[in-house]
Every structure is written in structure tokens, then in C-alpha cells.
Amino acid sequence: MRAGIVVFPGINRERDMAIAIESCFGQAPRLVWHHETDLAGLDLLVLPGGFSYGDYLRCGAMAAHSPVMGAVAAHARRGGYVLGVCNGFQILTEAGLLPGALLRNAGLRFLSMDCFLRVERADTVFTSRWAAGEVFRAPMAHGDGNYTADADTLDRLEGEGRVAFRYVDADGKTSAAANLNGSARAIAGIYSDNARVLGLMPHPEDLVDPLLGGVDGRPLFDSLAAALVA
């Protein structure tokens, strides 16, 4: 089992992600430069956070056209696993691998703080180490995390069980106050139709060590490790 982290110019959470993956998988990920197109041997592709191309024009827009993205799309078409976090989520939507788009935060400010997420289903390769409805904490750090899609798309995502995580309060309830960036229906993360591509805004990879404030983010990586080893 092998994970690859795709490095676009301007990405900056690739090291955080590598640390989390190595500590949970027991194996260091391969760093994949955005010009590479041969992803053979990789089971999981991770698009990490940061500011690819400076977030200029639109977050993720330019990275979505990188040479590597053709290979990422092919990997997804073959049923391969893809995880996009923060800027990675934005890139996946810009590339059309996930529906919707991420707008400026409703309050128009960058938000760097911990938020609470509710796990909407626990039967995917990304969430098996959680229970459905479980709440965990994750740092967020973004200026454009306000998820949007038209009403039909939102209904379809809900109907197909493709909402992965929602912003909630510490008790697991949705509220306007807990939905810090104003996302439609408090959506923090979504799946592709086969639930093998996941995009989310917050950073579970920054909470995998008790010393850094907790291990709330570990189940994501432990779930993947368990599934991919099997």
C-alpha cells in the first residue's frame, strides 16, 4: 500500500500531511511533483493544503490544470482513492472530480481556529475508525471554504449519502455559529459518487499527536491505513 502527496507550486501543508501519513501508515508517502504523470503503484493520492499558485484568480483553479491532474482523474476513474484537504479540496472541485465550489468565507476573513466536525457516515474507507454521528475537532485555516452548489446538487449529495462531514458545535449540533465559513448546509466535506474521492476543508493531519493538542484527526488516517493494507 502506498500513498502519494501531490506537490503543486505554492502548496504548504505537504509536510504536515507526510508526517500524519507516516505516523499512521508506518510508511513515508511519495512526494509527487505536479509535472509527473506516472502514478503507478500509488493506492492513495493526497492533494494537500496550501496556496497553489498563490490562490490567485480562484483557489485551486490553476492547479486543476496541472499535468498531474489528468493522472489523478484517471486514478479516480479506476476507483482509486483520492483525498483533498483544504486547497486540495478546492482543486478537486475545480477539476470537476467533486461537485460544487468553495467561495470566500461568509465573513470575508481568513479563519484559523479549531472547529468541530460531525462524521456523517462511518462506512467509507476514510471514516471506518469513527462512529456515525461522532464529533471530532480539527484545525481549519482558510479564506475560501464556503461550500456552495446549486440546490439540486445539494439535494443529490444528501440523498446519495455523499456529505462526509458537517460543521457542528461541540455537542454535534449544526448552528449558524458553528458553521464558521457559511457553507451551504454546513458541509465541510463531500465524497464522489463511489465514496472513494473525499474533499474536506479542515486539517485532520494537524491533529495526530497528543503534544500538538490531540489525536482527533488520527481516525481518518487509521481508517485509510486499515482499508489499504487489507
Add this chain to the structure above:
Amino acid sequence: MAQPVDAALARSFGLSAEEFATVLAIMGRTPTLAELGVFSVMWSEHCSYKSSRVWLRTLPTTAPWVIHGPGENAGVVAIGDGLAAIFKMESHNHPSFIEPYQGAATGVGGILRDVYTMGARPIANLNALRFGDPGLAVTRRVVDGVVRGIGGYGNCVGVPTVGGEVNFHPAYNGNPLVNAMTVGIAPADRIFLSAAAGIGNQVVYVGSRTGRDGIHGATMASAEFGADAEEKRPTVQVGDPFTEKLLIEACLELMATDAIVAIQDMGAAGLTSSAVEMAGKGGVGIELDMDAVPQRETGMSAYEMLLSESQERMLIVLRPGAEAMARAIFEKWELAFAVIGRITDTGRFVAVHAGVVEVDIPLDPLAEAAPLYTRPHLPPVPRAPLGPVADPLGIEAALLRLVGCPDLCSRRWIWDQYDSTVGGQTVKRPGAADAAIVRLDGSRRALALTTDCTPRYCLADPQVGGAQAVAEAWRNITATGARPLAVTDNLNFGNPEKPEIMGQFVAAIAGMGAACRALDFPVVSGNVSLYNETDGQSILPTPAIGGLGVIDDAALAVGIAPGAGDELVLIGATAGWLGQSLWLREIAGREDGPPPPVDLAAERANGDFVRGEILAGRVVACHDVSDGGLLVALAEMAMAGDTGLALDAAPEGMGAHEFWFGEDQARYVLAVADAPALLDRAAAAGIAARRLGRCAGTDLTLAGGITISVRACRGAHEAFLPNWLQ
């Protein structure tokens, strides 16, 4: 039509008549416009430190762990495991008033370059900010822009912003201070310096292209640029954090090879100062081909290219044969790469543009004849003792007002806009501890980082204020359990040509030096920012201190949040000093009296004792007592720990307001499981200590039936910035 190069033009460039006479003597002829530009920037206050140098030399700069002190792009200290911490602080005050967002953003970019140019990967940013009266609309605009700018740049380059400080005072109305600090890590045996070497070696330009950004404004007044002057006007520097991020990665990639002989960022005075400094330090000459400089605009003159302060650029001297490999790295990162010159044995700085020798200056005299002034300075007048001050308000109301006032309110609104976790090593984020704690990748070791200064103390007594700023930085590091190692400073003052201002500067340095010596806390880098005045009104003297410490096991670091049942002990003596306290200003409406004295021996003894307790694992939480005094420190701990505190009575012999709000120095509040044992150990060590109470319930309860809800405190504490700025 070109204006003649003469004393009048030199004056408009900021050179005095004597300085221009020295230029003529060095050159033996009338300098060209470009040459005059070179002299004027190299001899400017900013680059030459002509007013401050004699005093900076009095600061202690050495210790067994110091690898490079002042004189390099940043200071370097050994932190164990064969690693070095590289750090510096720098100001971007004036640009941040003109254009707050870009001014602050480019300030962050500039200080980052000073650190990674030495081979370090930047791992943390901090800042020290001073703003004017919050009642003014312009202050709000400046705060909003500066905070967005710092976040906009730091977040994008992916360096966590982990700490800082903010003050408000009308003295900063027309002149806010934006001081940015960067800390990086490198192998101690792979530090890159700027001294050029190797006759014939190539000089390479990398990064962004050069435009007409920030060329010295005064020079533009000359008729040199004719009718299109408007179009060629100097422009505000706009930061490009994306390019900076690429430049960091590309430079670090090249630094992993053996291609680099010397490297230097292009900071103030751009290409001129980096070329002159690299050649000067190496004792060689340098020749630049200005036609080869990557340019963003058309028709730039040699003068403009030499003085441009376009951001995100570096100058590198390459080892022979390394060009192709270096070029490949920068092209991979889609950055400009151009060979623009070579190292010569002439000892001269030569710049040729379109076949014309625009600059030909001997480097030694340029450096050696640089002006150096011992400006007249008046010793500051000591403030009269304060005398007794009655309490007009009572403890409860005073506490609620203090925790909500601009200088003490929560900074959450600010740090919530800074990415403090990127890098995945932030152990203590803003607000969690007295110093930020950032772990070293793959190690148990961590750095403790802080910025500190109390300008109102510095105005009332610059010497005490200078010492206090250093002591507070040392104390904040100590309060986490870390071992303070060294400081960087940013000395922000008014016009040094005024003897009172120069007197403030001299006294502040004396205080800083004394504290640095007493605490084994040498100055390894820094920056001086003078002429911070508007309409003749000077800022408060503000010698901002950036402190760095190390803790061998990050798991031992403590924050300020105690838990239910903990007992609270005060370390350090309390006299109830109200002079220059925030209580006096905010509650009694007076900015009066001398600041609290700084007893360096007590600082050292108390701090060493506290650190020992923390490292022995006997302390749950620790917070130093500073602005606002003891009760404010306790309220901050209660809010952080979400617990009430049952507090013992204030001692006899002083007013309750003096005890709770006095700002005596060298004090810490410790939350521990066993207070009597701690008091015994303190007594045995000869350290003043006193039981304060314990964590219980949801309110602060004081003897005499005073009850203050922690919720109400939090409401007041969190309200000010969001209400003011949203």
C-alpha cells in the same frame, strides 16, 4: 533634461554638505547620478546605522551558544542536535501607514528572506505591532490592513504566525509600528553567509523581476525623468507571497548542493546594497551588467534598477561550473535566473548599462568613510514618585474594565486570521502560553518564542524600560519551562537629531545591555528604525525585543491554563507599584510616575527557580505577571482554564488595588498540585513566594465577598476587537 549632480541634488537625496564633500573626495570627480544614488542609500540611516552604531556596539553579543551575532543577515544560535536557530526582527513602519496591507505583507516577506538567505527553513513568524488611538477611524483602517497583510503573506508562504504583541497609544496615530520576526532552522554546519569570494565567479540574480518599486522618493523630484515623471513615479511595493514561497523552496534546494559561495537577499536599497555588502564583506570587487537584470518594465535606467526595492529577489555568487545546475532549479520553480555579473579583484563596484559605465566606486572608502555620528543626547528626566493613589472604582469594576481595554483585551480576533498550525509542529499556539512553542521536526526539542516591549515604561524611564523589555521576554520564555538563549531587537524611536530622542535611545540601550548581560541573553541580530515622527510628534520609545529559547522536551512545556483543584502560588515580591501601570491609566486616568523598577538579580533568581520547578514536572500552568498586574494575570489563567479561582486575602500593609493591580516585575503565578511543598522549596532557595488561592467553581472570589464571574470577564475580554473592527 538631466539635473546637474551637485550639493543641492545630494541634499535632496538626503546627503549633508559634508557627506557630499566626502563623496567628491572619494571619487576625485563629480559622481554620476547612479553613483550619487549608491552613496545616498549606503549612507542612509537605514543602511549605515550612522546615528545608532556607536551605541549598538555596547550591547552584549556573545555566548558559548552564539554562532553568528550581529553583522550577518540574521543571528544564529546553536540549539542542540547539531541544529541552529536563525532569527531576526525588522520594521516596516512607514510603508504600513501608507498602505497597511502591502506594507505589512512586504515586511513579513523581507524578514523571511533575511532568514532563509542564511540557509534556514523558516518555521515561525511573530510580530510586534503598535497602533494609534482606537477612537480614530484611521487606526481601524490601519489595524485591519496590517492584520490582513501579515496573514495574507504569512499564511500563503506557509510559515505559521505563532505570536506577537499589540499596543495602542495616541503617540502612534500618524506612525504605527509593524515589526516582523522570523525564526528558521538549519544544520549548524551549513550556514550561508554573504561575503563574496573567488575572482571571476558569477554573480546571479534570482526571483522576481525588477520594477520601479520603492525607489527613493526624493530623487524623483529631479527633472531627470522629464515629462513622463508621473508614469515613472516610485510605486508602493506589492508583495507576492507565491513567488516568495517558490523562492524559499528553490533556494533551499540549491543550498542542499555545494553551488553557493555567498548569498544575500535584496532588501532595503535592493541590488545596490546586496552587491556592495557582498563584495565589501569579501574584500573583493564586483561588476554588474545592468542589461542582464531581469526587468518587469521597459526603459529602466541603471539608477532605477540599482535602487529599486522590488520584492522577492536574491543575489548569489556561484562556484565555477555550477550555473547549469542552479539554472535548472530556478527554472523548475519558474523563477527568473540571470547571470548579471562577476567578482573582480579591483575592489570596486562597477555597473555597466548599455555600454556606459554608470557606476565605478571604490568599495573600501565607501564603507570606511561612511558617516558615523555620536549625536548629542540629553539624559531623560526621571519622573517624580507617584505618591499614594486612592481607588476610585473598586476591584471588581476595575478588573472588568482592564481585561476589556484595548491594551489588555483578547487578541483572538487577530490571531484567528493567522495560520498558526501550518508545518504541523505548533505545540503552544497564540494565547496558550507566555511564549509560543514550536517543535523541531523529528525531535522532542522545541523553541520558545516571544516579542515584548512596554513603551509607556520606556517613555517614563527609557533605561528601566529597555531593561524591562528584555526581562519580560526572558520571563515569558522561562514561564513555559524553556531556557532563554538570545534576542533580536527592533529599536523604534523618533528623530535622532533631537537630543531628547537620542537620549531615550542611549538610555534604552544601556538598560537593554544591562539586562542582557545579567540574564545571559545576548543580542544576536536586530534593526533600528528612527525618525518615527509625524508633525514633530514622536512615537513612544519602543525597543521591541524578540526572544528565543529552547526546551529539550516539548512535552514538559506548560501553558497558562490551570485545572480544577490546582493551587496557586505567586513567585516574586509585590510592593504594589502603580507608577505607569495600566490600572493608573485606565482606572485613575493618569499616565504618571516612574515605571516599576527592574531588579535583574531577582529576575534571574526567580526565573531560574520557576524553570526548575516546571522542568521537574511539578507545575501544571504558569503565567508571568505583567501589564495589568496580578489580578489580570489570574483572570487570564481562569479564562484560559475555564475555571473559577478562590483567592486569599490581599496582605496587610498595602491597598487591595495596589496588591491586585500593581505591576511589580519578576513575578510568576504557578498552578501546582502541592502549594505547601512549593512554598517550602522557595523559602529554602530564598525566593519570595506567597499562596494565592486555588482553582474552584466558576467565579473569581476574593476575600471580603467580592465575586466576579469568569464568564463576565470573558465577555469583556473578547468583546473589544471584534466589536471595534467587524
Add this chain to the structure above:
Amino acid sequence: MKVAVTVMLKDGVLDPQGRAIGQALTTLGFGGIGEVRAGKLIELELAETDPERARARATEMARRLLANPVIESFSVHIPTEA
């Protein structure tokens, strides 16, 4: 020749930035302000000299990169001055 591409959020997509600008203007004392929408203007200098072909190329660029069809609409025009 110069071509300008205007990119606006689609009707129906919430525009917090436009709303914030509207509020700020009202606070400044400007009355009678209805809806405010904030968009982008991208000016491109193209080697192409034929207006129709330049317009077609810019349209293609907008479709592929400059606008995100999920949330944005765009229009292309050739600035009259220039």
C-alpha cells in the same frame, strides 16, 4: 490587441463581498444603494489583431480557466479606447 474578460458570480450565488461593500458604502453615508456585486476584470494583451478572433480566443480562455461555470458567468469585450 487588448481584450477584457469580466467574471461575475452567477445570479443566485450569494456574494458576501458585494454585500459588505454595499454596507460599507451605506455606513459612509451614501444613500439609495441597492444590490452591489463584486466581480473580476481580467485584461489580456493578445498578439492577435483581429477583433473577432481575439474575442473568440478570450472566450475560450474564460471557459477553460478564467471563470468557474459552477458559480460564475463571464463576458468578453474589446475595450474601445486603447
Add this chain to the structure above:
Amino acid sequence: MKVAVTVMLKDGVLDPQGRAIGQALTTLGFGGIGEVRAGKLIELELAETDPERARARATEMARRLLANPVIESFSVHIPTEA
């Protein structure tokens, strides 16, 4: 009536966004691309119905809020369609 305010970085001011867009377009295979500049377009619905007065008010708004005179220049126009 509708008024549009265009805000662009002044000539000579670095436009990192425009530069990055230009490079991305070139990478996508679009040739012949010269300078690219990225600006803002703000569309305001005003109660004012007189075009000259609407233009004057929008100019005032741009001066006071919409543009940053230190680095940006602006222009006001009344969209012909609408």
C-alpha cells in the same frame, strides 16, 4: 440604475495575480499572450436615475472606498445593456 466601477492596479505596480494568470494560460497552450492585468469590477444598483448624477456618485464612492488611491486607479461607466 446600474453603474459599474472598474478598479485596476496602477501601471508600474506589480500585479502578481495577472502575471500568474498569464503564465497559466500559456501553460494551457494559449500562445501570443502579452501582459495580463487582474482587477475588480463592482456593479452597483443605485436609486439615482440620472446618468450624470449616478456617475458622479459612483466616482465619489470609488474615491472614498472602492479604490485604494495608493496603488489603484479606477474608472466608472454605465453599462449599456442593463
